[in-house]
Amino acid sequence: MNKVTTVEKAMEGIKDSTTIMIGGFLGVGTPEEFINALVKKNVRNLTIIANDTAFPDKGIGKLVVNKQVKKIIVSHIGTNPETGRQMNSKEMEVELVPQGTLAERIRAGGAGLGGVLTPTGIGTVVAKGKQTLVIDEREYLLEKPLKADFALLKAYRADEKGNLVFRRSARNFNPLLATAADTVIAQVEQLVPTGNIDPDAVVVPGIFVDYIVQG
Amino acid sequence: MDNRTLIAKRVAQEFKDGDVVNLGIGIPTLVADYISPDMDVILHSENGFVGLGPADGAEDPDLTNAGASPVTCKSGSAMFDSALSFAIVRGGHLDATVLGALEVDQKGNLANWMVPGKMVPGMGGAMDLVVGARKVIIAMEHAGKDGSPKIVKECSLPLTARGEVDLIVTNLAVFAVKPEGLILTELAPGVDLETVRTFTSADYIVSPQVMTMNV
Numbered sequence: 001m002n003k004v005t006t007v008e009k010a011m012e013g014i015k016d017s018t019t020i021m022i023g024g025f026l027g028v029g030t031p032e033e034f035i036n037a038l039v040k041k042n043v044r045n046l047t048i049i050a051n052d053t054a055f056p057d058k059g060i061g062k063l064v065v066n067k068q069v070k071k072i073i074v075s076h077i078g079t080n081p082e083t084g085r086q087m088n089s090k091e092m093e094v095e096l097v098p099q100g101t102l103a104e105r106i107r108a109g110g111a112g113l114g115g116v117l118t119p120t121g122i123g124t125v126v127a128k129g130k131q132t133l134v135i136d137e138r139e140y141l142l143e144k145p146l147k148a149d150f151a152l153l154k155a156y157r158a159d160e161k162g163n164l165v166f167r168r169s170a171r172n173f174n175p176l177l178a179t180a181a182d183t184v185i186a187q188v189e190q191l192v193p194t195g196n197i198d199p200d201a202v203v204v205p206g207i208f209v210d211y212i213v214q215g
Numbered sequence: 216m217d218n219r220t221l222i223a224k225r226v227a228q229e230f231k232d233g234d235v236v237n238l239g240i241g242i243p244t245l246v247a248d249y250i251s252p253d254m255d256v257i258l259h260s261e262n263g264f265v266g267l268g269p270a271d272g273a274e275d276p277d278l279t280n281a282g283a284s285p286v287t288c289k290s291g292s293a294m295f296d297s298a299l300s301f302a303i304v305r306g307g308h309l310d311a312t313v314l315g316a317l318e319v320d321q322k323g324n325l326a327n328w329m330v331p332g333k334m335v336p337g338m339g340g341a342m343d344l345v346v347g348a349r350k351v352i353i354a355m356e357h358a359g360k361d362g363s364p365k366i367v368k369e370c371s372l373p374l375t376a377r378g379e380v381d382l383i384v385t386n387l388a389v390f391a392v393k394p395e396g397l398i399l400t401e402l403a404p405g406v407d408l409e410t411v412r413t414f415t416s417a418d419y420i421v422s423p424q425v426m427t428m429n430v
Contacts, residue, residue, distance in 0.1 A: 025262040025297075026283035028276065051297070052337070078336025079283070087335070096335075099261065100301030100343035107298045120305065120343045123324075123377030156277075168277040168294060169262045175296045203296075 003162050003212045007037045010185040010211035014038070014150055017070070019047040021106065021148040021177040026052055026079060027059035029170030031154040031187035033215040035062055045070040049106070049146055051099065051173050052076040053083040067091065073146065075099035098126060101143050103176060109145035110179025116143050151181035155204070158188040159195070162209030163202040171203065178208040185211040216430070218356055218386035221403060224249045224430045226313055226354045226384050230256045234310040235303070237261060237344055240282045242354045243313035259309060261340040263300050266292025281340065304340065305347035312348035314341060316355050316383075318370045321417040323380040323392040325353065326372035338375065345376040357385035357414050364416040366390065366397070387411050389428065396420060401428045 011034065014020065020038075024030025038046075039062055046069050053074055054061040061080045063069055069086075071093040077083040086092040097105065104116040117140035121127050131142040153174045156167035164186060166174060178184050186204075191214045216224075219242050227249035230236060237259045238246055247269065250256045258267035261281050268287035280286045288294075303309060318326040325345055328338040345351050358364055366383060383390040388411045389401035397419035399411065404427055 025281070026279070028262070028279050028283065052339075074337065076337035076339040078334075078339075084335060096337045098338050098342040099297070099340040100305055100347075103297040103301050118305065120346045120376075122346075124342065124374045126338075126342065166294070168275065168288070169260065169264055169279055170277040171294055171296050172263050172300075173297045176298055 005211050007033055007213050010213050011037055014043055016043050017045045019148045021151040021181055022050040022060055023153045023174035023177055024059050025172040027054040029154050029172050029174055030059035031152050033187045034152040039066050044068050047071045049073045053080040055079050056082050075102050105143050105146040106176045106180050109147040148181040151177035151184045153186040155186050155188045157190040158212050159192050159197050161194050162206030162212055163197050164204035166203050175204050178204045184209050187213050187215050221386055221430055222354050222384055225428050235259055237309055237312045239314040241315045246313055261300050264292055264294045301343050304343045309348040311350040312344040313352045313354050316353045318365055318367055318372050319353050319380055319383055320367050320370045321397045323378045324370045325375045325380050326370040328375050329373055341375050345379045350381045351379050353380055353383045357387040366415045366417045368417050398422050401426050403428050
Protein backbone atom coordinates (compact mmCIF):
# COMPACT_ATOMS: atom_id res chain seq x y z
CA MET A 1 0.00 0.00 0.00
CA ASN A 2 1.43 3.35 -1.06
CA LYS A 3 0.80 5.86 1.70
CA VAL A 4 2.79 8.74 0.25
CA THR A 5 0.43 11.15 -1.43
CA THR A 6 -0.56 14.80 -1.94
CA VAL A 7 -2.29 17.11 0.54
CA GLU A 8 -5.43 17.15 -1.63
CA LYS A 9 -5.66 13.35 -1.84
CA ALA A 10 -4.94 12.84 1.86
CA MET A 11 -7.69 15.28 2.83
CA GLU A 12 -10.26 14.21 0.22
CA GLY A 13 -12.57 12.68 2.83
CA ILE A 14 -12.84 15.84 4.92
CA LYS A 15 -16.27 17.41 4.36
CA ASP A 16 -18.52 19.84 6.21
CA SER A 17 -19.25 18.63 9.78
CA THR A 18 -16.22 16.31 9.97
CA THR A 19 -14.64 15.78 13.41
CA ILE A 20 -10.90 16.41 13.23
CA MET A 21 -8.09 16.04 15.76
CA ILE A 22 -5.11 18.29 15.10
CA GLY A 23 -1.65 18.03 16.67
CA GLY A 24 0.34 20.87 18.13
CA PHE A 25 0.88 23.05 21.19
CA LEU A 26 0.39 26.76 20.45
CA GLY A 27 1.25 25.95 16.86
CA VAL A 28 4.44 23.97 17.60
CA GLY A 29 4.00 20.55 15.99
CA THR A 30 0.88 21.60 14.05
CA PRO A 31 0.67 20.46 10.40
CA GLU A 32 0.48 23.94 8.87
CA GLU A 33 0.12 22.52 5.32
CA PHE A 34 -3.07 20.73 6.30
CA ILE A 35 -4.44 23.79 8.06
CA ASN A 36 -3.81 25.91 4.97
CA ALA A 37 -5.52 23.27 2.82
CA LEU A 38 -8.55 23.22 5.15
CA VAL A 39 -8.83 26.99 4.87
CA LYS A 40 -8.60 26.70 1.07
CA LYS A 41 -11.19 23.87 0.97
CA ASN A 42 -13.37 26.07 3.18
CA VAL A 43 -15.18 23.10 4.77
CA ARG A 44 -17.52 24.36 7.52
CA ASN A 45 -19.18 23.24 10.76
CA LEU A 46 -16.09 21.31 11.79
CA THR A 47 -15.63 19.84 15.24
CA ILE A 48 -11.98 20.30 16.21
CA ILE A 49 -10.17 18.49 19.03
CA ALA A 50 -6.76 19.92 19.88
CA ASN A 51 -4.73 21.34 22.75
CA ASP A 52 -5.44 25.00 21.97
CA THR A 53 -6.45 27.48 19.29
CA ALA A 54 -2.92 28.88 18.88
CA PHE A 55 -2.79 32.38 17.39
CA PRO A 56 -5.09 34.15 14.87
CA ASP A 57 -2.45 33.81 12.12
CA LYS A 58 -0.93 30.50 13.16
CA GLY A 59 -2.03 26.86 13.37
CA ILE A 60 -5.61 26.06 14.36
CA GLY A 61 -6.25 29.75 14.93
CA LYS A 62 -6.64 30.23 11.18
CA LEU A 63 -9.63 27.85 11.10
CA VAL A 64 -11.29 29.81 13.90
CA VAL A 65 -10.67 33.16 12.21
CA ASN A 66 -12.13 31.75 8.97
CA LYS A 67 -15.25 30.65 10.93
CA GLN A 68 -15.02 27.01 9.88
CA VAL A 69 -15.46 25.59 13.38
CA LYS A 70 -18.80 24.71 14.98
CA LYS A 71 -17.40 23.16 18.13
CA ILE A 72 -13.91 23.04 19.57
CA ILE A 73 -12.62 20.87 22.40
CA VAL A 74 -9.39 22.36 23.80
CA SER A 75 -7.53 23.15 27.03
CA HIS A 76 -6.57 26.75 26.24
CA ILE A 77 -7.84 29.63 24.10
CA GLY A 78 -6.08 32.58 25.74
CA THR A 79 -3.64 33.29 22.90
CA ASN A 80 -6.37 33.71 20.29
CA PRO A 81 -8.84 36.53 21.07
CA GLU A 82 -11.05 35.49 18.13
CA THR A 83 -11.86 32.18 19.87
CA GLY A 84 -13.06 34.05 22.95
CA ARG A 85 -15.08 36.42 20.82
CA GLN A 86 -16.85 33.59 18.96
CA MET A 87 -17.44 31.77 22.25
CA ASN A 88 -19.05 34.83 23.85
CA SER A 89 -21.20 35.55 20.77
CA LYS A 90 -22.19 31.84 20.67
CA GLU A 91 -21.00 31.49 17.08
CA MET A 92 -18.82 28.60 18.21
CA GLU A 93 -19.18 26.14 21.07
CA VAL A 94 -16.04 25.83 23.20
CA GLU A 95 -15.53 22.89 25.57
CA LEU A 96 -12.59 23.60 27.87
CA VAL A 97 -10.87 20.46 29.14
CA PRO A 98 -7.87 20.30 31.51
CA GLN A 99 -4.82 19.49 29.41
CA GLY A 100 -3.98 16.21 31.12
CA THR A 101 -7.60 15.12 30.95
CA LEU A 102 -7.70 15.96 27.25
CA ALA A 103 -4.63 13.80 26.64
CA GLU A 104 -6.13 10.89 28.57
CA ARG A 105 -9.55 11.17 26.88
CA ILE A 106 -7.85 10.91 23.49
CA ARG A 107 -5.66 8.07 24.71
CA ALA A 108 -8.78 6.30 26.01
CA GLY A 109 -10.47 6.79 22.65
CA GLY A 110 -7.54 5.20 20.87
CA ALA A 111 -6.98 2.45 23.39
CA GLY A 112 -10.51 1.07 23.48
CA LEU A 113 -11.21 2.25 27.00
CA GLY A 114 -14.61 3.43 28.22
CA GLY A 115 -13.15 6.48 29.90
CA VAL A 116 -10.64 7.56 32.50
CA LEU A 117 -10.88 8.38 36.19
CA THR A 118 -8.98 11.51 37.16
CA PRO A 119 -8.78 13.63 40.31
CA THR A 120 -8.31 16.72 38.11
CA GLY A 121 -11.33 19.01 38.12
CA ILE A 122 -12.92 17.70 41.33
CA GLY A 123 -14.47 20.66 43.19
CA THR A 124 -14.43 22.84 40.05
CA VAL A 125 -16.82 23.66 37.19
CA VAL A 126 -15.16 20.87 35.19
CA ALA A 127 -16.96 18.34 37.41
CA LYS A 128 -20.42 19.75 36.62
CA GLY A 129 -22.80 17.06 35.39
CA LYS A 130 -20.14 14.35 35.50
CA GLN A 131 -20.17 11.11 37.42
CA THR A 132 -17.69 10.79 40.30
CA LEU A 133 -16.36 7.64 41.92
CA VAL A 134 -14.56 7.12 45.21
CA ILE A 135 -11.73 4.62 44.92
CA ASP A 136 -9.53 3.86 47.95
CA GLU A 137 -10.94 6.95 49.67
CA ARG A 138 -10.03 9.37 46.86
CA GLU A 139 -12.64 11.03 44.66
CA TYR A 140 -12.29 10.79 40.88
CA LEU A 141 -14.12 12.23 37.91
CA LEU A 142 -15.23 9.96 35.09
CA GLU A 143 -14.11 11.50 31.81
CA LYS A 144 -15.26 9.94 28.56
CA PRO A 145 -13.13 8.98 25.55
CA LEU A 146 -12.70 11.15 22.46
CA LYS A 147 -12.53 9.90 18.89
CA ALA A 148 -12.49 11.59 15.49
CA ASP A 149 -13.01 11.01 11.78
CA PHE A 150 -9.59 12.41 10.93
CA ALA A 151 -6.34 13.10 12.76
CA LEU A 152 -3.91 15.59 11.25
CA LEU A 153 -0.37 15.05 12.51
CA LYS A 154 2.96 16.77 12.12
CA ALA A 155 6.06 14.60 12.41
CA TYR A 156 9.73 15.18 11.80
CA ARG A 157 10.51 12.04 9.85
CA ALA A 158 8.59 9.17 8.31
CA ASP A 159 9.42 6.10 6.29
CA GLU A 160 7.18 4.84 3.48
CA LYS A 161 5.32 2.58 5.90
CA GLY A 162 4.31 5.61 7.95
CA ASN A 163 6.52 4.96 10.96
CA LEU A 164 6.93 8.35 12.60
CA VAL A 165 9.67 10.12 14.53
CA PHE A 166 9.16 13.47 16.24
CA ARG A 167 11.47 16.28 17.22
CA ARG A 168 11.68 18.12 20.55
CA SER A 169 8.47 19.67 21.88
CA ALA A 170 6.76 19.34 18.47
CA ARG A 171 5.69 15.85 19.59
CA ASN A 172 3.05 16.83 22.20
CA PHE A 173 -0.43 15.47 21.30
CA ASN A 174 0.53 14.06 17.89
CA PRO A 175 1.25 10.43 18.89
CA LEU A 176 -2.00 10.20 20.89
CA LEU A 177 -4.14 11.44 18.01
CA ALA A 178 -2.73 8.77 15.72
CA THR A 179 -4.57 6.11 17.71
CA ALA A 180 -7.95 7.82 18.02
CA ALA A 181 -9.14 8.65 14.48
CA ASP A 182 -10.52 6.64 11.56
CA THR A 183 -8.16 8.24 9.06
CA VAL A 184 -4.72 9.45 10.11
CA ILE A 185 -2.64 11.70 7.89
CA ALA A 186 0.82 13.03 8.66
CA GLN A 187 2.75 15.99 7.33
CA VAL A 188 6.44 15.13 7.62
CA GLU A 189 9.60 17.14 7.10
CA GLN A 190 11.68 14.19 5.97
CA LEU A 191 10.60 11.09 4.11
CA VAL A 192 13.11 8.22 4.12
CA PRO A 193 13.01 4.77 2.50
CA THR A 194 11.53 2.00 4.62
CA GLY A 195 14.25 0.45 6.74
CA ASN A 196 16.02 3.73 7.40
CA ILE A 197 14.37 4.33 10.78
CA ASP A 198 15.61 2.16 13.63
CA PRO A 199 12.54 0.23 14.91
CA ASP A 200 13.51 1.22 18.46
CA ALA A 201 13.30 4.91 17.52
CA VAL A 202 9.76 4.72 16.08
CA VAL A 203 7.29 6.71 18.21
CA VAL A 204 4.12 6.13 16.15
CA PRO A 205 4.04 2.73 14.44
CA GLY A 206 3.16 3.01 10.76
CA ILE A 207 0.11 0.78 11.19
CA PHE A 208 -1.72 3.83 12.58
CA VAL A 209 -0.89 6.09 9.64
CA ASP A 210 -2.96 6.11 6.43
CA TYR A 211 -1.36 8.88 4.40
CA ILE A 212 1.95 10.71 4.44
CA VAL A 213 2.59 14.08 2.85
CA GLN A 214 6.03 15.62 2.73
CA GLY A 215 5.99 19.32 3.53
CA MET B 216 15.03 44.54 44.81
CA ASP B 217 11.73 44.65 42.91
CA ASN B 218 8.75 42.60 44.06
CA ARG B 219 8.96 39.99 41.32
CA THR B 220 12.66 39.32 41.96
CA LEU B 221 12.08 39.05 45.70
CA ILE B 222 9.29 36.53 45.24
CA ALA B 223 11.28 34.48 42.71
CA LYS B 224 14.38 34.39 44.94
CA ARG B 225 12.37 33.23 47.93
CA VAL B 226 10.54 30.51 45.98
CA ALA B 227 13.83 29.18 44.60
CA GLN B 228 14.88 28.32 48.19
CA GLU B 229 12.11 25.72 48.38
CA PHE B 230 13.86 23.26 46.05
CA LYS B 231 16.45 20.63 46.81
CA ASP B 232 18.96 18.76 44.69
CA GLY B 233 17.26 16.34 42.31
CA ASP B 234 13.79 17.88 42.46
CA VAL B 235 11.58 17.80 39.37
CA VAL B 236 9.70 21.08 39.17
CA ASN B 237 7.18 22.77 36.86
CA LEU B 238 7.19 26.56 36.70
CA GLY B 239 4.14 28.45 35.44
CA ILE B 240 4.07 31.62 33.36
CA GLY B 241 4.95 35.04 34.81
CA ILE B 242 6.73 35.37 38.18
CA PRO B 243 7.07 31.55 38.42
CA THR B 244 9.19 31.54 35.23
CA LEU B 245 11.65 33.95 36.90
CA VAL B 246 12.30 31.42 39.68
CA ALA B 247 14.58 29.45 37.32
CA ASP B 248 17.11 32.31 37.41
CA TYR B 249 17.60 31.96 41.17
CA ILE B 250 17.96 28.22 41.61
CA SER B 251 21.38 27.55 43.12
CA PRO B 252 23.83 26.33 40.45
CA ASP B 253 25.07 23.77 43.02
CA MET B 254 21.75 21.93 42.72
CA ASP B 255 20.44 19.81 39.89
CA VAL B 256 16.79 20.88 39.74
CA ILE B 257 15.11 19.38 36.67
CA LEU B 258 12.48 21.60 35.08
CA HIS B 259 9.43 19.94 33.53
CA SER B 260 7.67 21.64 30.63
CA GLU B 261 4.12 20.36 30.22
CA ASN B 262 4.26 20.57 26.43
CA GLY B 263 6.44 17.50 26.60
CA PHE B 264 9.91 17.38 28.12
CA VAL B 265 12.13 17.52 31.18
CA GLY B 266 15.41 19.41 31.19
CA LEU B 267 14.12 22.85 30.25
CA GLY B 268 16.93 25.37 29.88
CA PRO B 269 17.07 29.13 29.31
CA ALA B 270 16.73 30.72 25.87
CA ASP B 271 20.12 31.24 24.26
CA GLY B 272 19.14 33.41 21.29
CA ALA B 273 19.23 30.54 18.80
CA GLU B 274 15.56 29.89 18.13
CA ASP B 275 14.53 26.33 17.33
CA PRO B 276 10.90 26.35 16.12
CA ASP B 277 10.46 22.81 17.50
CA LEU B 278 11.52 23.71 21.03
CA THR B 279 9.47 26.09 23.15
CA ASN B 280 8.20 26.27 26.70
CA ALA B 281 4.48 25.94 27.49
CA GLY B 282 4.06 29.64 26.74
CA ALA B 283 5.40 29.23 23.18
CA SER B 284 8.64 31.09 23.97
CA PRO B 285 11.89 29.68 22.58
CA VAL B 286 13.94 27.74 25.13
CA THR B 287 16.76 25.20 25.17
CA CYS B 288 16.97 21.69 26.53
CA LYS B 289 19.84 20.79 28.81
CA SER B 290 22.16 17.84 28.44
CA GLY B 291 20.25 14.81 29.73
CA SER B 292 16.82 16.09 28.64
CA ALA B 293 14.03 13.75 27.62
CA MET B 294 11.12 14.36 25.24
CA PHE B 295 7.69 12.75 25.46
CA ASP B 296 4.06 13.07 24.43
CA SER B 297 1.30 14.89 26.31
CA ALA B 298 -0.06 11.75 28.01
CA LEU B 299 3.30 10.95 29.58
CA SER B 300 3.83 14.62 30.39
CA PHE B 301 0.66 14.59 32.47
CA ALA B 302 1.40 11.17 33.91
CA ILE B 303 4.43 12.92 35.41
CA VAL B 304 2.19 15.72 36.66
CA ARG B 305 -0.73 13.69 38.01
CA GLY B 306 1.16 10.59 39.04
CA GLY B 307 3.07 12.26 41.88
CA HIS B 308 6.37 12.52 39.98
CA LEU B 309 6.60 16.32 40.24
CA ASP B 310 8.17 17.48 43.49
CA ALA B 311 6.72 20.95 43.11
CA THR B 312 4.80 23.31 40.88
CA VAL B 313 4.94 27.09 41.09
CA LEU B 314 1.94 29.03 39.81
CA GLY B 315 0.45 32.50 39.94
CA ALA B 316 -3.00 33.17 41.37
CA LEU B 317 -5.97 35.48 41.12
CA GLU B 318 -7.16 34.36 44.56
CA VAL B 319 -6.04 31.87 47.20
CA ASP B 320 -8.11 31.24 50.29
CA GLN B 321 -7.45 30.11 53.83
CA LYS B 322 -8.44 26.51 53.01
CA GLY B 323 -5.81 26.27 50.28
CA ASN B 324 -8.34 26.63 47.47
CA LEU B 325 -6.92 28.26 44.36
CA ALA B 326 -8.53 30.35 41.61
CA ASN B 327 -6.20 31.21 38.75
CA TRP B 328 -7.83 30.29 35.46
CA MET B 329 -10.78 32.54 34.73
CA VAL B 330 -12.77 35.67 35.55
CA PRO B 331 -16.34 35.02 34.38
CA GLY B 332 -17.41 37.45 31.67
CA LYS B 333 -13.96 39.01 31.48
CA MET B 334 -11.14 36.56 30.98
CA VAL B 335 -11.64 32.94 29.98
CA PRO B 336 -8.29 31.72 28.66
CA GLY B 337 -8.89 28.08 29.63
CA MET B 338 -7.16 26.10 32.32
CA GLY B 339 -4.43 24.61 30.15
CA GLY B 340 -2.42 22.34 32.43
CA ALA B 341 -3.06 24.28 35.64
CA MET B 342 -5.78 22.02 37.09
CA ASP B 343 -3.65 18.90 36.60
CA LEU B 344 -0.54 20.59 38.02
CA VAL B 345 -2.27 21.77 41.17
CA VAL B 346 -3.92 18.41 41.81
CA GLY B 347 -0.85 16.36 40.95
CA ALA B 348 2.28 18.10 42.20
CA ARG B 349 3.53 17.03 45.63
CA LYS B 350 3.97 20.64 46.66
CA VAL B 351 1.94 23.53 45.25
CA ILE B 352 3.62 26.92 45.66
CA ILE B 353 1.78 30.12 44.79
CA ALA B 354 4.06 32.98 43.75
CA MET B 355 2.27 36.29 43.37
CA GLU B 356 2.05 39.95 44.30
CA HIS B 357 0.37 40.06 47.70
CA ALA B 358 -2.52 42.29 46.60
CA GLY B 359 -4.11 43.47 43.36
CA LYS B 360 -3.02 46.69 41.67
CA ASP B 361 -5.78 48.54 43.55
CA GLY B 362 -4.63 47.05 46.86
CA SER B 363 -7.47 44.52 47.00
CA PRO B 364 -6.57 41.35 48.89
CA LYS B 365 -5.80 38.19 46.88
CA ILE B 366 -5.38 36.01 49.97
CA VAL B 367 -9.01 35.75 51.04
CA LYS B 368 -11.36 33.89 53.38
CA GLU B 369 -13.07 32.12 50.50
CA CYS B 370 -12.35 32.30 46.76
CA SER B 371 -15.08 34.10 44.82
CA LEU B 372 -13.74 33.14 41.38
CA PRO B 373 -14.14 29.65 39.83
CA LEU B 374 -11.65 27.26 41.42
CA THR B 375 -8.68 25.66 39.73
CA ALA B 376 -8.53 23.06 42.50
CA ARG B 377 -9.83 22.53 46.01
CA GLY B 378 -7.50 22.47 49.02
CA GLU B 379 -4.25 21.77 47.15
CA VAL B 380 -2.10 24.85 47.90
CA ASP B 381 0.82 24.26 50.30
CA LEU B 382 2.75 27.52 50.34
CA ILE B 383 2.06 31.15 49.37
CA VAL B 384 5.02 33.43 48.66
CA THR B 385 4.36 37.14 48.07
CA ASN B 386 6.29 40.39 48.15
CA LEU B 387 5.11 40.88 51.74
CA ALA B 388 5.10 37.46 53.36
CA VAL B 389 5.20 33.67 53.28
CA PHE B 390 2.21 31.61 54.42
CA ALA B 391 2.11 27.86 54.94
CA VAL B 392 -1.27 26.20 54.40
CA LYS B 393 -1.90 23.74 57.25
CA PRO B 394 -4.97 21.81 58.43
CA GLU B 395 -5.46 24.46 61.15
CA GLY B 396 -5.39 27.27 58.56
CA LEU B 397 -2.89 29.73 57.15
CA ILE B 398 0.30 30.23 59.15
CA LEU B 399 2.31 33.40 58.56
CA THR B 400 5.88 32.15 58.76
CA GLU B 401 7.97 34.91 57.19
CA LEU B 402 7.86 38.64 56.52
CA ALA B 403 9.68 40.30 53.64
CA PRO B 404 12.54 42.59 54.71
CA GLY B 405 11.15 45.88 56.03
CA VAL B 406 7.54 44.64 56.15
CA ASP B 407 5.64 44.63 59.46
CA LEU B 408 2.70 42.54 60.66
CA GLU B 409 0.29 45.44 60.34
CA THR B 410 1.00 45.86 56.62
CA VAL B 411 0.31 42.18 55.99
CA ARG B 412 -2.93 42.43 57.98
CA THR B 413 -4.05 45.44 55.91
CA PHE B 414 -3.62 43.67 52.58
CA THR B 415 -4.91 40.22 53.63
CA SER B 416 -8.58 39.43 54.15
CA ALA B 417 -8.05 35.77 55.11
CA ASP B 418 -7.76 34.65 58.71
CA TYR B 419 -4.26 33.49 59.60
CA ILE B 420 -2.13 32.58 62.57
CA VAL B 421 1.16 34.39 63.08
CA SER B 422 3.80 31.77 63.78
CA PRO B 423 5.57 32.32 67.12
CA GLN B 424 8.79 31.77 65.14
CA VAL B 425 7.95 34.30 62.41
CA MET B 426 11.15 35.25 60.60
CA THR B 427 12.40 37.72 58.04
CA MET B 428 12.80 36.27 54.54
CA ASN B 429 16.42 35.48 53.80
CA VAL B 430 16.65 36.93 50.30
